[in-house]
Amino acid sequence: MLIAVLGGGLMGTASAFFLLTHPRVPKSLRVTLIDRGAIGAGATVASFGNVRRQGRDFRQMALAHHSLTLWNQLETLLGCDVEFRATGHIRAVFHQQALEDMQNFAKAAQMHGLDLDLLDQAELRRRFPFLSQDAIAGSFSPHDGSGNPRLVAPAFAQAAARRGLVIRDYTPVISVTPTGNGFQIETPDEVIGADLLLNTAGAWGRQVAAWLNEAVPLTPYAPQMGVTEPLEHRILPVVGVWAHKSEDVIYCRQVERGNIVFGGGPREDVALDPGHAKVNPMRTLNQIEALARLIPALRGTAIIRTWSGCEGYVDDMLPIIGPSARHDGLFHAFGFCGHGFQLGPGLGAEMAELMLTGNSLTDTSPFHIARFQRKTTVVN
Numbered sequence: 526m527l528i529a530v531l532g533g534g535l536m537g538t539a540s541a542f543f544l545l546t547h548p549r550v551p552k553s554l555r556v557t558l559i560d561r562g563a564i565g566a567g568a569t570v571a572s573f574g575n576v577r578r579q580g581r582d583f584r585q586m587a588l589a590h591h592s593l594t595l596w597n598q599l600e601t602l603l604g605c606d607v608e609f610r611a612t613g614h615i616r617a618v619f620h621q622q623a624l625e626d627m628q629n630f631a632k633a634a635q636m637h638g639l640d641l642d643l644l645d646q647a648e649l650r651r652r653f654p655f656l657s658q659d660a661i662a663g664s665f666s667p668h669d670g671s672g673n674p675r676l677v678a679p680a681f682a683q684a685a686a687r688r689g690l691v692i693r694d695y696t697p698v699i700s701v702t703p704t705g706n707g708f709q710i711e712t713p714d715e716v717i718g719a720d721l722l723l724n725t726a727g728a729w730g731r732q733v734a735a736w737l738n739e740a741v742p743l744t745p746y747a748p749q750m751g752v753t754e755p756l757e758h759r760i761l762p763v764v765g766v767w768a769h770k771s772e773d774v775i776y777c778r779q780v781e782r783g784n785i786v787f788g789g790g791p792r793e794d795v796a797l798d799p800g801h802a803k804v805n806p807m808r809t810l811n812q813i814e815a816l817a818r819l820i821p822a823l824r825g826t827a828i829i830r831t832w833s834g835c836e837g838y839v840d841d842m843l844p845i846i847g848p849s850a851r852h853d854g855l856f857h858a859f860g861f862c863g864h865g866f867q868l869g870p871g872l873g874a875e876m877a878e879l880m881l882t883g884n885s886l887t888d889t890s891p892f893h894i895a896r897f898q899r900k901t902t903v904v905n
Contacts, residue, residue: 526721527867528557528720528723529554530557531710531722531723533559533678533682533692534725535677536858536869536876537723538558538678538685539678539873540876541605542873543683544876544877548878556685558693560693560696561695561698562694563667565674567675568861571747571835572748573671573750574674575669575671576670576867577666578867579664580616580767581864582842583633583634583637588693588886589867592871595870596672601878603680608672610672611669612763612778613668613763615664615666615764616765617656617663617765622769624767625767626769641666642666642667643663646661670762670763671763679898696713698711701733703852703855706767708854721856721880722854722856723856723876724856724857726837727835729744729835731855734894737851740897741845743859744837745794745836745837747792747793747804747834747835748834748875749793750804752784752786753785755782756826760779764778766819772790775788775789777816777820777823785823788812789812791808792836795833797835799853800835804832813828844862844892847879849894850894856880857894871887874886
């Protein structure tokens with residue numbers, strides 16, 4: 526059996542790894558991973574690195590729970606440290622409407638297996654004294670955390686390569702066409718055949734699906750990210766806010782070297798060809814102000830680097846996960862709308878199970894690509 530995986534980010538590399546380590550993997554299985562650039566250099570490396578379930582769409586929660594279990598096992602599974610740290614995730618509240626949002630989410634989250642610590646203003650100040658005194662409440666998810674986006678996809682790819690994965694990086698795909706019993710992937714140097722095809726091409730996943738006559742309303746956007754100079758270590762958890770407007774979104778975490786990694790605010794437009802996302806300096810200035818409002822001690826901190834990348838946002842803000850609606854042997858896992866990093870390991874295990882056994886580990890039906898097929902009316 527020949528499987529081709531298009532896209533070498535976290536979703537693609539994790540899927541390749543779990544395909545090759547599945548208990549029911551056929552002895553004849555051969556997996557080829559194809560990416561237009563370096564492994565993990567797309568949306569994954571542009572990610573903030575948030576491993577959070579707090580604030581997540583409840584339809585994704587079962588997958589997020591399973592993925593968190595795998596995050597805790599990655600150092601053993603992959604044979605290296607990808608800097609996953611379960612430091613917890615605190616979200617601060619600054620106004621009454623956000624307080625109601627937090628309370629409503631926490632109540633519903635219990636039914637989906639997520640318990641949050643709800644903190645009033647006094648408890649918030651006692652446990653997280655670095656937060657602004659203007660914060661009136663907060664919610665803390667103690668088992669969430671973060672990982673290193675620069676390490677995790679290469680780690681999955683290297684672990685899979687030790688089990689036979691063939692990596693074709695820096696290999697653009699020109700076209701994909703179905704055959705009588707599989708698919709042909711045309712590249713500048715060769716045509717690669719596959720019995721099964723997995724589309725994990727991120728923001729470029731829409732084009733892969735379009736080649737195979739499956740339309741997805743997806744738009745690429747560029748996140749705005751930055752990192753500060755190293756500082757005295759005082760912020761252990763991942764920090765965010767309950768916000769309604771994109772302008773008010775801010776999040777940050779302090780890495781073990783002392784730097785503060787941050788992101789948030791509106792994203793920028795980006796063209797997939799050539800796919801070079803840029804940071805808008807005005808966005809960075811707004812982020813700096815938002816950081817200082819959230820954590821006053823960060824006012825005046827030097828920013829040493831900014832970056833961006835291409836992320837795919839589906840119109841309904843839900844990813845595409847599962848089998849094709851048109852072709853046997855075709856599977857999709859793309860369009861994670863900037864929220865996919867936490868789901869990566871669980872998604873890889875999910876796709877391996879689905880492709881090799883036809884079964885699902887969690888309910889992925891809300892994410893099926895068939896939801897975008899046009900409904901036709903039959904007129905008698």
